[in-house]
Amino acid sequence: MSVSARQAAAALFDTTIGVCAIAWSGDAVFRFQLPEADQAATRARITRWRAGSEVPEGEPTAVIAEAIAGIRAHLAGELDDLRWIPLDTSAIPEFHRAVYAVTRAIDPGHTLSYGQVANRVGAPGGAQAVGQALGRNPIPLVIPCHRVLAADNALHGFSAPGGISTKERLLEIERTPGFGEPTLF
Known part of the structure; x- marks a missing residue:
């Protein structure tokens, strides 16, 4: 289509x-x-x-x-993987579609690193290319690019409005460990 x-x-x-x-x-x-x-x-x-x-x-x-x-x-916090929403990705380059397929399979509350996504699409060492593909994601949230983090779990770059603070807020909503939790100190 x-x-x-x-x-x-x-x-x-x-x-x-x-x-x-x-x-x-x-x-x-x-x-x-x-x-x-x-x-x-x-x-x-x-x-x-x-x-x-x-x-x-x-x-x-x-x-x-x-x-x-x-x-x-x-x-609103009623977590759903949103994978049931039909998408038209026909205008998206093949490599980006592969990255988005891996990304869409990440459950709410979980994350992968850019390098892990690169490995899963058969592009070892392609973490930067994965980041570039995710930066062009036309369907954020439904294709949950916010669930992909740096190797050290740090938040780097997020092209959606609000940048990193939006990414962090989405991870908090999804109750992702390490985001939005109270600290002991």
């Missing part, structure tokens, strides 16, 4: 972390947007598609409405 601007639509929706946005074609998601600084910025980002082309806002299909409900629940 290939995304067509004529078939595509987008919608904004409230969540516990702010206004998110989703874009779909048919019943498959091809973009997701975490909250920007304000609703207008989120709208501008999700509706901008290819050069000279915009995605119009529209009423979600039943499948997309269910995806929105699942995302809202997940962000």
Whole structure:
């Protein structure tokens, strides 16, 4: 399946972390947007598609409405792996799709390192390439790039709005060990 601007639509929706946005074609998601600084910025980002082309806002299909409900629940702490949400990744390069497949298999509350993802896609030593692919992830949260960390479990770079603080907040919501837990000292 290939995304067509004529078939595509987008919608904004409230969540516990702010206004998110989703874009779909048919019943498959091809973009997701975490909250920007304000609703207008989120709208501008999700509706901008290819050069000279915009995605119009529209009423979600039943499948997309269910995806929105699942995302809202997940962000409210009702953890869901969101793997049931249909995606259209046809416009994504092959290596990136492989990285996203490995990343999508990481359960909430768990993480992998960039190097571990590289090994799983058959690219040992390709941690930097994995990081670059994740930095271009058009469907964050559903393809949970926030669950990939540096080898030392440190938070480095996150291209979504809010950067590292957003990544940390998502890991806290998912009750990932080491994030958001009280310390003894």
